Amino acid sequence: MKPIKLFFFLTLLVSLACTTSDKTPFENTEKIALVDYVNPLMGTDSKFSLSNGNTYPAIATPWGMNFWTPMTSKMGDGWTYKYNENKIRGIKQTHQPSPWINDYAAFSLMAVTGDLKFKEDERASWFSHKAETVKPYHYKVYLADYDVIAEVAPTERAAHFKFTFPEADQSYIILDAFFKGSMVKIIPEERKIIGYSRNNSGGVPDNFHNYFIIQFDKDFELKHTWNDNWSLQENSLDSEGKHVGAIVGFKTAKGEIIHAKVASSFISPEQAQINLDREIGSDSFENTKEKAKEAWEVELSKIKIEDPNTDHIKTFYSSLYRVLLFPRKFYEYDANNQVMHYSPYNGKVLPGYMFTDNGFWDTFRAVYPFFNMMYPSLNKQIMAGLANTYKESGWLPEWASPGHRDCMIGSNSAIIVADAFLKGNVDPEDTAVLFEAMLKNATVADGRPVRSVGRAGLTYYNSLGYVPYNVGVNENVARTLEYAFADFSIGQMATKLNKPDVAKKYYDQSLRYKNVFDPSSNLMRGKNKDGSFQSPFNPLKWGDAFTEGNSLHYTWSVFHDVNGLIDLMGGKQKFIKQLDTVFEMPPLFDASYYGGIIHEIREMQIVNMGNYAHGNQPIQHMIYLYNYANAGYKAQEKIRDVLTTLYSATPDGYCGDEDNGQTSAWYVFSSLGFYPVTPGTNQYVIGSPLFKRATLNLENGNSFTIEAPQNSNSNYYILNTALNNKSYDKSFLTYEAIQKGGTFTFDMTSTPNKDWAGKPTSVPYSMSNQE
Numbered sequence: 001m002k003p004i005k006l007f008f009f010l011t012l013l014v015s016l017a018c019t020t021s022d023k024t025p026f027e028n029t030e031k032i033a034l035v036d037y038v039n040p041l042m043g044t045d046s047k048f049s050l051s052n053g054n055t056y057p058a059i060a061t062p063w064g065m066n067f068w069t070p071m072t073s074k075m076g077d078g079w080t081y082k083y084n085e086n087k088i089r090g091i092k093q094t095h096q097p098s099p100w101i102n103d104y105a106a107f108s109l110m111a112v113t114g115d116l117k118f119k120e121d122e123r124a125s126w127f128s129h130k131a132e133t134v135k136p137y138h139y140k141v142y143l144a145d146y147d148v149i150a151e152v153a154p155t156e157r158a159a160h161f162k163f164t165f166p167e168a169d170q171s172y173i174i175l176d177a178f179f180k181g182s183m184v185k186i187i188p189e190e191r192k193i194i195g196y197s198r199n200n201s202g203g204v205p206d207n208f209h210n211y212f213i214i215q216f217d218k219d220f221e222l223k224h225t226w227n228d229n230w231s232l233q234e235n236s237l238d239s240e241g242k243h244v245g246a247i248v249g250f251k252t253a254k255g256e257i258i259h260a261k262v263a264s265s266f267i268s269p270e271q272a273q274i275n276l277d278r279e280i281g282s283d284s285f286e287n288t289k290e291k292a293k294e295a296w297e298v299e300l301s302k303i304k305i306e307d308p309n310t311d312h313i314k315t316f317y318s319s320l321y322r323v324l325l326f327p328r329k330f331y332e333y334d335a336n337n338q339v340m341h342y343s344p345y346n347g348k349v350l351p352g353y354m355f356t357d358n359g360f361w362d363t364f365r366a367v368y369p370f371f372n373m374m375y376p377s378l379n380k381q382i383m384a385g386l387a388n389t390y391k392e393s394g395w396l397p398e399w400a401s402p403g404h405r406d407c408m409i410g411s412n413s414a415i416i417v418a419d420a421f422l423k424g425n426v427d428p429e430d431t432a433v434l435f436e437a438m439l440k441n442a443t444v445a446d447g448r449p450v451r452s453v454g455r456a457g458l459t460y461y462n463s464l465g466y467v468p469y470n471v472g473v474n475e476n477v478a479r480t481l482e483y484a485f486a487d488f489s490i491g492q493m494a495t496k497l498n499k500p501d502v503a504k505k506y507y508d509q510s511l512r513y514k515n516v517f518d519p520s521s522n523l524m525r526g527k528n529k530d531g532s533f534q535s536p537f538n539p540l541k542w543g544d545a546f547t548e549g550n551s552l553h554y555t556w557s558v559f560h561d562v563n564g565l566i567d568l569m570g571g572k573q574k575f576i577k578q579l580d581t582v583f584e585m586p587p588l589f590d591a592s593y594y595g596g597i598i599h600e601i602r603e604m605q606i607v608n609m610g611n612y613a614h615g616n617q618p619i620q621h622m623i624y625l626y627n628y629a630n631a632g633y634k635a636q637e638k639i640r641d642v643l644t645t646l647y648s649a650t651p652d653g654y655c656g657d658e659d660n661g662q663t664s665a666w667y668v669f670s671s672l673g674f675y676p677v678t679p680g681t682n683q684y685v686i687g688s689p690l691f692k693r694a695t696l697n698l699e700n701g702n703s704f705t706i707e708a709p710q711n712s713n714s715n716y717y718i719l720n721t722a723l724n725n726k727s728y729d730k731s732f733l734t735y736e737a738i739q740k741g742g743t744f745t746f747d748m749t750s751t752p753n754k755d756w757a758g759k760p761t762s763v764p765y766s767m768s769n770q771e
Contacts, residue, residue, distance in 0.1 A: 035293055035297050037310075037649075040059070042055065042318045044083040048599070050602055051656050052652040054100075058325055059134075059159075062295060063355075065157045066264060068094065071108060072089070074089070074120060075089075075178055089121075097359070098660070105266070107195075107212060112148075112171075113170060116224075125148075136292070157265070162259055172249045179243040182241070183196050183240040184239055187237075191220065201405075208266075214262045215276065217259045223248055224246070302697045302698075307690075308692075311649065312671070313691075315647050316668065322661050322664035326357050327355040328357040341388070344356065356403075360412035363416070365679070366666055367660065367662055377699060383430055396434075397413060411482065412486065418489035421493050435493060442483075443458075466527055470534070471529055475544075522570070524555045540552070549613060549618045549619065552581075553619040556619065559677060561766050563766030564767065566628060572630065575628075579634070582622070583612050588611070589605065600615060604616075623635050631754075673694075674687060683732040691708065702741030704737075704738045705743045708746035708747075710749070714750045725743070732763075
């Protein structure tokens with residue numbers, strides 16, 4: 001190369017190098033919408049015997065009243081979409097929060113061509129994930145047996161369908177109104193189908209209906225309905241029975257598009273029309289899709305992630321999407337734009353907010369603390385909805401879908417109410433109602449609508465200080481521990497309400513966790529009515545005295561007084577050793593209580609983390625407890641391991657039940673670098689951040705940035721931390737520090753710094769540490 005050419009070549013290289021170095025080394029250069037990082041198929045490769053999430057692709061807007069999802073399984077199957085199945089039976093409106101709770105108010109649309117096939121097994125079409133587009137705001141699939149492309153875009157209470165047909169003399173759109181009571185009516189002159197579906201899995205009043213309206217943009221050339229037992233009623237316009245449906249037919253040209261605008265209401269047929277007019281009206285399919293996309297972008301953009309690892313970014317936003325689906329808005333806006341709801345508790349149409357489809361046993365842990373941090377206005381509405389639930393049913397919900405359901409244990413509504421109240425997210429008019437409801441849960445044993453509401457075993461708990469093992473109340477140790485934490489929450493709320501006598505009573509009761517602690521094993525153990533411990537005792541036995549776990553999992557459920565638990569175990573070193581044991585032992589178990597291996601056991605067994613069962617909720621906070629014993633470095637290594645091995649934005653991307661956003665919320669919090677071990681306090685316990693930078697755009701207008709510039713696959717230990725450029729030596733962050741805005745900096749390294757946050761005063765809140 002000649003010298004002059006070499007000079008210009010070197011100059012160009014220097015110029016390019018300078019240009020590159022001007023960019024932040026972990027800045028995202030691609031302008032990708034955050035919602036397009038989301039994979040709604042994350043967790044869909046699941047089945048009854050093994051959960052990789054137990055999710056379905058929810059085509060919805062955040063917290064929408066209605067979701068839509070393709071059905072690969074039969075009507076009524078809680079595993080409605082299984083990733084490894086090959087046929088689609090329809091795209092249904094769904095309200096299912098969990099396969100174990102199942103669905104309600106569902107109906108579906110399906111397109112077919114050629115000979116009429118309307119029965120669900122016969123109409124099912126082969127499809128491929130290669131010809132499937134799945135976004136939160138848009139679903140598109142090629143129905144191979146019919147040469148039809150089916151698409152749907154959602155709104156909160158409506159949806160816009162788009163069917164692209166081939167040239168055919170016989171093209172059909174099939175409405176299946178589902179079993180357990182339904183009605184359809186075809187109105188040809190208006191190009192409409194109206195009707196209702198009444199299917200449910202419990203938790204509804206006698207007058208429960210989901211009224212729907214479907215507006216097409218093409219005249220019907222054929223009109224059929226069917227009645228019970230798939231009895232076709234040719235050339236009929238209406239049908240009512242246990243399981244009915246409607247069929248409309250057309251001649252179509254190649255590439256002809258037929259649109260269907262769909263809305264529904266739990267209030268009335270007229271309200272369904274209002275919902276359709278308000279939320280879609282004259283909008284095109286593209287308008288509807290873009291509005292849904294923007295709705296997601298608004299919410300997801302409240303957290304901005306900057307990191308070179310795109311796979312981790314995809315997992316973050318896919319998890320955040322799951323956090324923002326539930327609880328479901330169960331309210332509507334009437335003709336005067338007033339908030340109204342059909343009550344799933346008393347069957348009346350009443351003013352005010354209502355939310356549903358949530359199990360607080362799961363979501364009290366991280367979902368609601370996340371809402372209090374990032375979505376306080378929304379959580380204030382949710383609390384108003386809880387106050388309405390109490391007014392309409394006489395009890396706070398614990399598992400609602402849409403009304404009270406008998407599922408899981410605890411008195412965890414108290415925890416989410418107290419946490420919201422203490423962070424200013426309960427309206428004054430709701431405070432007294434909710435506090436009254438919390439006290440009722442803790443004092444009234446009779447009249448509970450289902451076993452999961454209130455406190456099963458309350459009389460024993462209040463007389464003996466624990467729920468005994470041998471009195472016929474199952475999962476008694478788990479109940480005792482969860483009631484104790486609920487009592488702490490009542491004490492916290494009573495303190496702020498200036499009710500010192502009430503506060504002292506419930507703080508004292510919150511120490512009842514000590515009554516089921518066995519010092520001979522350093523574990524929680526069932527205790528009989530006479531005060532003796534249950535025997536024989538196998539800490540590996542799932543169920544029995546515990547809920548979907550064993551003693552090794554539930555011993556750590558002393559959220560409010562970890563220091564008290566440390567003292568019971570004989571000090572920090574013994575506490576650390578007990579934590580270590582859970583991870584270091586083989587994944588042994590005793591499944592005899594269930595008579596077989598339940599999926600939660602299998603999910604623990606197969607991930608090579610000893611007896612740590614991250615796929616279920618009771619133990620998800622446990623890793624963070626190392627901080628309370630000044631051993632945060634142990635938490636840091638284990639948190640990074642869980643983040644990077646048990647989560648991915650893939651169909652098998654979870655390690656157990658996702659459960660209404662809770663397992664996702666663990667990821668969202670933990671990847672940011674902290675976690676709310678103790679809702680009802682103002683602290684988040686620090687872990688190990690996954691990203692080089694994350695910015696929280698808070699509702700109050702402030703921004704809180706978490707920086708870890710040295711973060712890498714090997715640099716997951718904390719060397720030092722700083723808050724707003726000042727050295728910070730505590731293993732927790734406060735709610736106030738985050739809401740004030742600023743920067744928290746992690747100096748990361750590849751070797752443990754055992755001295756970080758090593759002082760006795762560096763540890764997070766425990767009730768027994770307070771003066």
